[in-house]
Structures are given as structure tokens and as C-alpha cells.
Amino acid sequence: MGKITCANVLSDMFAMGVTRVDNMLMLLGVSTDMTTKELDTVVPIIMRGFADTAREVGSSVNGGQTVKNPWMLLGGVATSVVDKSELIPFDNAQVGNVLVLTKPLGTRIVGNAFQWYDQKMPRWEKIKHVISTDELKNLYLETGRQMASLNLKAAKEMHNHGANACTDITGFGILGHAENLVSFQKNPVTFSIHTLPLLKYTKEIAEKCEIDFKLIEGYCAETSGGLLICLPEDKAKNFCEKMMREDGSDGAWIIGDVLAGDRKAIISGSPKILTVSPVF
Numbered sequence: 001m002g003k004i005t006c007a008n009v010l011s012d013m014f015a016m017g018v019t020r021v022d023n024m025l026m027l028l029g030v031s032t033d034m035t036t037k038e039l040d041t042v043v044p045i046i047m048r049g050f051a052d053t054a055r056e057v058g059s060s061v062n063g064g065q066t067v068k069n070p071w072m073l074l075g076g077v078a079t080s081v082v083d084k085s086e087l088i089p090f091d092n093a094q095v096g097n098v099l100v101l102t103k104p105l106g107t108r109i110v111g112n113a114f115q116w117y118d119q120k121m122p123r124w125e126k127i128k129h130v131i132s133t134d135e136l137k138n139l140y141l142e143t144g145r146q147m148a149s150l151n152l153k154a155a156k157e158m159h160n161h162g163a164n165a166c167t168d169i170t171g172f173g174i175l176g177h178a179e180n181l182v183s184f185q186k187n188p189v190t191f192s193i194h195t196l197p198l199l200k201y202t203k204e205i206a207e208k209c210e211i212d213f214k215l216i217e218g219y220c221a222e223t224s225g226g227l228l229i230c231l232p233e234d235k236a237k238n239f240c241e242k243m244m245r246e247d248g249s250d251g252a253w254i255i256g257d258v259l260a261g262d263r264k265a266i267i268s269g270s271p272k273i274l275t276v277s278p279v280f
Contacts (some may be wrong), residue, residue, distance in 0.1 A: 004223065022081060094189075101169070104199050107143055130204045
């Protein structure tokens with residue numbers, strides 16, 4: 001929880017191309033429903049995870065706020081003082097650019113599926129023929145590692161490949177964040193998404209569980225998702241090659257095009273579905 005939250009906070013910086021973080025604050029809500037023993041065990045682990053991830057970018061936690069709440073809460077603030085030249089523009093998408101995504105989609109579905117299994121909820125009965133217990137446990141752990149992984153490398157590579165706009169993908173889903181980003185563009189463009197990289201099993205789980213996650217429609221919430229980047233077409237392939245993982249598998253995907261338009265974002269009627277493993 002600590003690592004994932006810190007990675008999520010830092011993604012706002014990385015989306016702007018900021019790769020050096022001067023200071024971080026931690027916002028912690030301590031559950032009033034947990035025993036003193038539980039809190040003495042859980043809270044230090046969460047705080048340590050947050051601080052460890054801050055150190056990964058050469059930063060540290062130097063304050064914050066702690067409150068009592070019925071359930072655990074965790075958030076944070078990241079700040080840095082940089083020269084304007086160190087920022088990636090958020091509003092300069094050009095016709096002919098392509099859209100690149102740096103983490104696959106479907107984190108919410110994986111989390112929900114594990115909860116159904118772990119708490120023996122009725123929906124587990126609907127999906128257990130889609131994914132085995134062992135496969136789900138492994139996917140859940142790997143997805144956690146993906147959410148805890150930083151978008152720092154992508155932020156650095158954006159500078160090397162002439163990125164024209166960027167946002168991170170979190171609670172509004174891929175299309176929701178694309179709609180927000182395109183609305184701020186100086187040029188009248190449309191973001192057209194033709195490919196959706198999905199975590200393995202998530203499409204099948206969504207179809208069987210009878211919950212409308214709006215995964216294919218692009219509105220399924222993500223936690224600590226990847227960066228959605230507008231790149232010149234002639235540089236996008238090299239960017240994706242730079243993002244490849246150590247095992248040679250993909251770490252970024254070209255998922256759409258920037259077209260002349262009216263500052264709208266769309267997903268093509270039948271997007272190409274890529275089934276991929278978690279990225280970390």
C-alpha cells in the first residue's frame with residue numbers, strides 16, 4: 001500500500017517530465033476499527049513502503065498529516081523546483097503524433113477478483129472457471145508489483161524522444177484521462193485509441209462477473225497506471241524499444257493516433273486487444 005501510493009503520487013510529476021523530486025509529504029488515515037496491535041504492525045510497514053519508494057527517486061518524506069478514519073487512507077504530495085526547460089508540455093499534441101501507453105490496463109479488475117476469492121464472495125463462483133486460484137494469486141502479486149513500479153524511466157525517455165503531451169492513467173480510466181488531456185490541447189486534435197493492452201484474464205473476468213467495469217469502453221479505473229504520451233510517430237518505436245523489459249517483453253505500446261479534430265478522445269468501435277503480463 002505504501003509503495004503503490006507513493007508511486008501513484010510521483011506519477012503526477014513524471015507526467016510533466018519532472019524526474020527529480022525535492023520533497024514529499026505523507027497523508028495517513030489510521031483506521032479506528034483496527035486494534036492497537038494491528039496498527040502497531042501495519043502502519044510502520046505502510047510508512048516504510050512509502051518512504052522506500054520516495055528514496056528510489058532520491059527524495060524523502062519530510063512531514064505530512066495523520067488523522068483517524070474508519071478505514072485506512074494513504075496519500076501524499078510531491079514537490080520539486082525545476083527550470084521550465086525541464087518540463088514536458090501538456091498541451092502541444094500534433095496531428096500525426098501517436099499515443100503510447102506504458103502500463104497495461106485492468107488493475108481494478110484484478111483487485112476485485114482477488115477480493116471475491118479471498119472473501120468467498122458469490123462472484124468468485126462466476127469467474128473461477130476463467131482463472132484458477134494459483135493463477136489469480138500470481139496475477140494479484142504481479143499486478144501489485146506493477147502498481148508499485150515507477151514511471152521514472154518513461155519520464156526520462158520522454159525528454160529523449162520529443163514528447164508533446166502526457167498524462168498519467170488513474171481513476172478515470174484510459175479514455176477518461178485521454179478526454180481530459182485532449183481538451184487542453186492548443187491544436188484542434190482528436191485522440192483516437194485503436195489498441196488496448198489488457199492484463200491477462202481481465203477481459204474474461206469482466207465478461208463473466210456481470211459487473212460493467214467499462215474496461216473496453218475505456219472508463220475502468222486504474223491505480224498507479226502508466227503514462228499516456230503523445231510522441232512523434234518516427235520516434236515512438238524507439239521509445240517503446242527503450243521501455244522493453246529485461247526479459248525482452250514489451251513495456252510500452254503504441255495504442256492510438258493524434259488526428260485533426262475537435263479536442264475529443266475516442267476508442268475505435270472494435271479496438272485491438274493485447275493480452276499482456278503485468279509490467280514492473
